[in-house]
Amino acid sequence: MKIYVDADACPVVNIVENIAKKYDVQVVLLCDTNHVISSDYGEVIIVGAGADAVDFRLISLCHRGDVVVTQDYGVAAMALGKGAYAIHQSGKWYTDDNIDKMLMERHLAKKAKRGSSKNHMKGPRKRSAEDDVRFAESFERMIRKALGKRIAKG
Numbered sequence: 001m002k003i004y005v006d007a008d009a010c011p012v013v014n015i016v017e018n019i020a021k022k023y024d025v026q027v028v029l030l031c032d033t034n035h036v037i038s039s040d041y042g043e044v045i046i047v048g049a050g051a052d053a054v055d056f057r058l059i060s061l062c063h064r065g066d067v068v069v070t071q072d073y074g075v076a077a078m079a080l081g082k083g084a085y086a087i088h089q090s091g092k093w094y095t096d097d098n099i100d101k102m103l104m105e106r107h108l109a110k111k112a113k114r115g116s117s118k119n120h121m122k123g124p125r126k127r128s129a130e131d132d133v134r135f136a137e138s139f140e141r142m143i144r145k146a147l148g149k150r151i152a153k154g
Contacts, residue, residue: 001025001065001066001067001146001147002025002026002027002028002062002063002066002067003016003020003025003026003027003028003042003066003067003068003069003143004028004030004058004061004062004066004067004068004069004084005027005028005029005030005042005068005069005070006030006054006055006058006068006069006070006071006072006075007029007030007031007035007037007044008030008031008032008034008035008054009035010069010071010089011089011127011132012069012089012132012135012139013029013037013039015132015135015136015139016069016139017039017041017042019136019139019140019143020041020042020143021041022140023143023144023147025067025143025147026042026043027039027041027042027043028042028043028045028061029042029043029044029045030044030045030046030047030054030057030058030061031044031045031046031047031054032046032047032048032049032050032053032054033046033047033048033049034049045057045061055070055072055074055075055078058070058075058079059075059078059079059082062079062082062084063082063083063084064082064083064084065083065084065085065146065149066079066084066085066146067084067085067086067087067142067143067146068084068085068086068087069086069087069089069139070086070087070088071088071089073094073099073102073103074103076088076094076099076102077094077099077103079094080094080095080096080099085142085145085146087135087138087139087142089135090131090134090135091131091134091135091136091137091138091139092138093138093142
């Protein structure tokens with residue numbers, strides 16, 4: 001099992017690496033050439049800056065039982081399709097039960113935005129310490145579940 005992180009502007013990389021160290025799980029951070037990241041623990045893969053280049057590279061690398069950290073619903077859907085686990089930086093798990101609804105909501109939001117005359121959209125709220133705690137707890141539960149399944153299969 002490996003953990004793959006869509007690391008472009010990902011606020012939880014340090015949390016992911018700390019929990020991965022605790023469970024001795026390899027971390028792979030993927031980013032494009034527009035971002036500079038480094039890691040004392042994980043492997044860093046820098047991908048060309050083309051549209052969705054990081055997403056497609058991440059999906060080409062992940063396998064059944066791996067864990068993917070991404071805020072991109074499309075990446076999450078592809079990871080689930082490969083039998084991987086997927087989690088949002090908020091701590092919300094992407095599952096086969098919720099991904100279709102999330103993709104539809106994203107599609108409708110983009111459609112509404114295209115039809116809107118507003119030029120400025122409000123960005124996400126500032127990340128809090130509580131957000132980090134929520135993510136860490138949820139992510140650690142996911143790691144334990146993924147490791148448990150791996151151990152059970154031998």
